[in-house]
Amino acid sequence: MHTPSELTKQRLTQARRLLAIAQTGLHYTEGAFDRERYQELLGIAQAQLAELADIDAAEVAQLFAPEQGYANPKVDVRCAVFNDAGQVLLVREAADGRWSLPGGWADIGTSPAENALREVREESGYTVTIDRLLAIWDMPKHEHPPSLFHTWKLVFLGNIVASGDISGVETDAVGFFSIDALPPLSLGRILPEQIRKLAELRLGGGMEFD
Incomplete structure (x- = not known):
């Protein structure tokens, strides 16, 4: 598993923070001089993120182009579903051919739990009910x-009520x-130790904030 170094994680945190300051500043400023400086800061942050994530700077700019207003973390919603044998339900991501818990970005207009229900149904074919929030x-x-x-990741515990098709x-x-x-596993989405922790939380009745 590729593990980012402490220096890389520190630089990522700084670059994300710079980008958030630039985005928020561009939203609120009314001065042409300040807008020019925030735009320059935005370009610096995007270049740093491109270097750290090993993608083209233009692609970074395109990804963040729709982001406006006060900068906030993104929310990734997942659902952990287990069968009677304690096995976990996983889906294979078409994008990278690796496996993950059903889930994805939270959508506007629905609650996190509703997002989790929809993602499980679409990605696995299973209809579930939500028991509780695990992590x-x-x-x-x-x-x-x-x-x-x-990104903040919310993981719910789901219980199967029916099966179907993807x-x-x-x-x-x-x-x-x-x-x-x-x-x-698709490590950008879920880690082995996180799945093990979810299995423990399911049995122990606890919840993790981290």
Whole structure:
């Protein structure tokens, strides 16, 4: 597993913070001079993020172009579903051929729990009910590969009520896996130690804030 160094994580944090200051400043400033300086700061932050994430600076600029207003973390909503044998439900991401918990970015107009229900249904074919919230994780504090966005991850515990077919286009396979025999994971989305922690929280009745 690729683990970012402490220096890389520190530089990512600084670059994201610079970008947030620039974005917020561009939203609130009314002065032409200040706007020019915030625009310059935005370009510096985007270049730094591109270097750290190893992608083209123009692509970074395009990704952040729709971002306006006060800068906030993004919210990633996932659902942990287990069968009677304690195996976890995973879906294979079409984008990288690796596995993850069903989930994705939170959508405007629905609650986090509603997002989780929809993602499970579309990505795995299973209809579930939400039992409770298992974890709220600040992703930069975990050993994910370098990411452009500062993201909070919410993971709900789901219970299966019906099965069906995959209806979305983002996943192409589904299966249940033993916690001790997980397939190659999409590490930008979920880590093995996070899945193990979710299994513990499910049985122990607790919840993790990190």
